[in-house]
Amino acid sequence: MKNISEIRSDFPILSEKVYGQPLVYFDNGATTQKPEIVINKLNEIYRKFNSNIHRGVHALSDMASEEYEAAREKVRSFINADKKEEVVFTPGSTGSINTIAFSFGEKFIHKDDEIIISTLEHHANIVPWQMLCERKGSKLKIIPVNDNGEILLDEYYKLLNRKTKIVAVTQVSNALGVKVPVKEIVEAAHSANIPVLIDGAQGIQHAGTDVKKEDFDFYVFSGHKIYGPAGIGVLYGKEKWLSEIPPYQGGGDMVENVTFEKTTYGSLPFKFEAGTTNFPSAIALGTAIDYVTLTGREYITELENDLLSYATNRLSAIEGLKIYGNSPDKISTISFLLDGIHMYDTGMVLDKLGIAVRTGTHCAQPVMERMGINGTVRVSMCFYNTREEVDALGEGIEKVIRMFE
Numbered sequence: 001m002k003n004i005s006e007i008r009s010d011f012p013i014l015s016e017k018v019y020g021q022p023l024v025y026f027d028n029g030a031t032t033q034k035p036e037i038v039i040n041k042l043n044e045i046y047r048k049f050n051s052n053i054h055r056g057v058h059a060l061s062d063m064a065s066e067e068y069e070a071a072r073e074k075v076r077s078f079i080n081a082d083k084k085e086e087v088v089f090t091p092g093s094t095g096s097i098n099t100i101a102f103s104f105g106e107k108f109i110h111k112d113d114e115i116i117i118s119t120l121e122h123h124a125n126i127v128p129w130q131m132l133c134e135r136k137g138s139k140l141k142i143i144p145v146n147d148n149g150e151i152l153l154d155e156y157y158k159l160l161n162r163k164t165k166i167v168a169v170t171q172v173s174n175a176l177g178v179k180v181p182v183k184e185i186v187e188a189a190h191s192a193n194i195p196v197l198i199d200g201a202q203g204i205q206h207a208g209t210d211v212k213k214e215d216f217d218f219y220v221f222s223g224h225k226i227y228g229p230a231g232i233g234v235l236y237g238k239e240k241w242l243s244e245i246p247p248y249q250g251g252g253d254m255v256e257n258v259t260f261e262k263t264t265y266g267s268l269p270f271k272f273e274a275g276t277t278n279f280p281s282a283i284a285l286g287t288a289i290d291y292v293t294l295t296g297r298e299y300i301t302e303l304e305n306d307l308l309s310y311a312t313n314r315l316s317a318i319e320g321l322k323i324y325g326n327s328p329d330k331i332s333t334i335s336f337l338l339d340g341i342h343m344y345d346t347g348m349v350l351d352k353l354g355i356a357v358r359t360g361t362h363c364a365q366p367v368m369e370r371m372g373i374n375g376t377v378r379v380s381m382c383f384y385n386t387r388e389e390v391d392a393l394g395e396g397i398e399k400v401i402r403m404f405e
């Protein structure tokens, strides 16, 4: 196992300074930093074999296509999908959810049908379904949460009925860090033959997934949240669903045969990959997955759990600091507010100390409204963060309190 300084030296940005202070990066929920091998991979692609995939007969195109398909295989194995055909590259979690909201919606959702989501959702798992509801005259039903941001399963069970056509929930709340009981959600939906989409944008980084064991119908995530580049994401879908639903976008590479009279679509997964995809980022996502696998998922979880309990103890001890999302089942994210101090003031002072946190609604306005607040300061840690950084955060927060006293 690598020790923490070896891990940190894999990420060049972590030795940067901000306002002359060592960078403390606690905004991993928004995007993660990249290890050197991912940066080098992108460099290698553009220097050595950049060429459009699936197009040419020449050597460079072959190489790029092979690497792209090898990356798909890495994703398949990482999430334990049955087949490569079930792994579609998209621009990100948002792109993946829009694809399903459109394609599944076109085929299976009609007037008065119901779609279930939860109060915890990121806007990416709300708005595409609302747009679908507007198009089709269907209805959105919302699973409520308790004051700690935990899903109320009994309320969910009551929402399921003959009109429910799909359930789409996040694996983990991005705003509060609270995990969602996806196993129970899937079991109940499946007992009524209703498919489930899991938004793994946050879950993939901290908890990972086994789509086969968990029996997810659709699972989505973004490369940039798991140490890969931006602009690439994954849509996993069971073959039976992906082959039944129509493509989301039309264009090159997703077709079998085109005439002005009729076009036939390509096979899976290409049917959902219209146009030139972000193939360099897909390839580098494969490298990021190699990095996570080599580092060890269990080791990553161990480091992150240690940070979560250390930081929870440190921050809870600060008078006037209130944590939102107090649940025993969390990822290493802490959302908080300071009594009488605006979140933006907190975030801005911390920034001047070199500490990057996120402030605001975290693109999850409904859950903020449920908590009765306008937003929080979010500290999202990952395995390359340290206890010393948490100490710096604690001292920074105490400084904020002294300044605004």
Ligand code: PLP
Pocket (backbone or CB within 6 Å): 029, 030, 091, 092, 093, 094, 095, 122, 124, 125, 170, 172, 173, 174, 199, 200, 201, 202, 222
């Ligand atoms: N879903 C969740 C839970 C998220 O946290 C995010 C991003 O923060 C998204 C979806 C959207 O991800 P992206 O912007 O990479 O498409």
